[in-house]
Amino acid sequence: MNGIRSLRNCILAIAFGLASASIAGGQVPHTTAVSLDRFFLYCPNAIMQNFPTIGPAQTTWLICWREVAGNNSIANPNGLVIGPVYFRKSPGGPFFRVLWDMRVSDYFVPYHPGNPRFYDLSYFNFKLTSVSAADCPACQGGGPSSPHVCKEVHDRGLMWKDSGGVRRGEELVLWGAIDAYNYRYIQEYTFRDDGVVMGRMGATGQNLPRSELVTHVHNALWRIDIDLDGVTNSVSRLQHLEDPNNIAGTATDTATPLATAQGMVWGARTHDALEVTNPVFKNAQSHSSGYRLMPMVTGGGLTQHYEPFTHNEFWVTPYNPGQFAAKNLPTYVAPNPSVANTDIVLWYKGSLHHQPRDEDGAYNAFGNWIGTAHVMWTGFMLMPHDLFDCSPFYKPCP
């Protein structure tokens, strides 16, 4: 009997071991392993989200988030901070890391007359304001994850539609709103079923007292510490080149590897994007898997201002735990540090041109401004490229 019990225990141990290995993702080489137990121990606010939400899981996000609310927002910017984040592209596959730390570094708001010029996050340690069932309703798949952060899981519209059928997608959205006094900045991060990550700024609130009708720009500067399956990453600048005077109508795509830290202007006509890759991270077709940083521009333009840190939409720097201030980006890149095969950080600036309108509000008989500007959005997308062997949301891979 003891022998049988030993045999049973042994088989049980092997079975549990195999299951744990499957969970931890230790079966695939070149993958930065994560232990689920450790993840939940490390992260006070951990989310594991399967997609689709009904039926067998096809993809899974493992998301850590936290609220930073200190008194030195230049050294460690306050707000909703996302990371580390892991993704699993098939039910039996391993988790791989996508992000270490993603957050807004600053909001810079210059007014058309040249002043004022506000730094709406860094200089006064603004913090997240409260959320409630009113702005995070259960009927939209929402529920406050903390007093300041809302989590929503819901339909995201069409994923695909062709002659053979149609499929809708789903997403998980985490958001909080920075209380910049008369303004609110919504910090929103979306994790889609297909591996896409999106970051957006929503600007809303009451126009600046005494300058209610003055046009201004809300610039959001995100710091994205991307870790594609670990920290040995490289980045290329992607561009679509096409001459409209070329009668042949041909176009080419270029990928320029970046050797050193630098800033780059986004071109509306060249589909500029940054692609992050890891030399050993490939899909089953042996294609190098990447994530592409692509602007989601609202209103057709990304403004530049006198301040040098606003002269580029994209910046790439090597990871440095002491570099969080977007206003210091020119200083960070000045020594030309290498960004090839190393731990890199992407920065992106998105802009909202706010020309006040009657819908924002109006003065009453006493000269008080009555009204609030509705939310305007801008942001970016991190889109996987050759991450999956083929889409897991269509027919089985051929």
Add this chain to the structure above:
Amino acid sequence: MKRPHIPRVFLTVTLIFTSSLALASHPRSPQESSAKSKPVALTAEERLMIERAVLSDKRVREIVGEEKPRILIADPETDKAEAEAFLAGTTEKRPSRRVSVAVFNPKTSKAAHVLLSLDEIRVLEVREIKEDDVPFSREDAEDALALAKANPDVRRAVGENLERFNLLESGSDARIPFAAQALPLRSTNPRDPCSTNRCLDLIFRTEEGYLPVRAHVDLTKRTVTVESRQGREKGEHP
């Protein structure tokens, strides 16, 4: 006691094994997973210890002077390499936490950046930084409000309730009837003192909304001006 049959053992194993795999493919629900929430912010005791460590460091005093400076403490960050190792399960050691502190003497405008090990409350690094890299503090805002309250132009613009205005912290849910709020700003114009000085705009919120007043305070020069209303600019669409 009846001896278990081998097939039953294998049936049990199979059931447990498939359950384990099912757990891998259908993990805990998000609600279960996100249930725990430990505070990541510093405790009051930790803040006190950090302040003591910073103030007792000779290098800090050499930079900012001997007067009691303003101390602005960031939230702690974990060491990335150590956190990676912990997450991968290759070490039992919890990742160490570090804190960035800005130390600022408003009288001399001298500032230092201090990096501390939070686990040991030990100063790791001290370096001088520009005044530009020091955020504004509650003391700055209080200072600005005191200057504004003493200014006759602000008193005229805000009215007799000026004395009743108090600072409202960002993120606070308090519904105070007379809330003053400070917006830090910088100028790019070299002729504008705020290109180098520490400047704030104060706005005033009542239960009816914001007053049509903005007080511009130069903390370095200790001056206050009331901003006039700016309308739509020439050449812009109406």
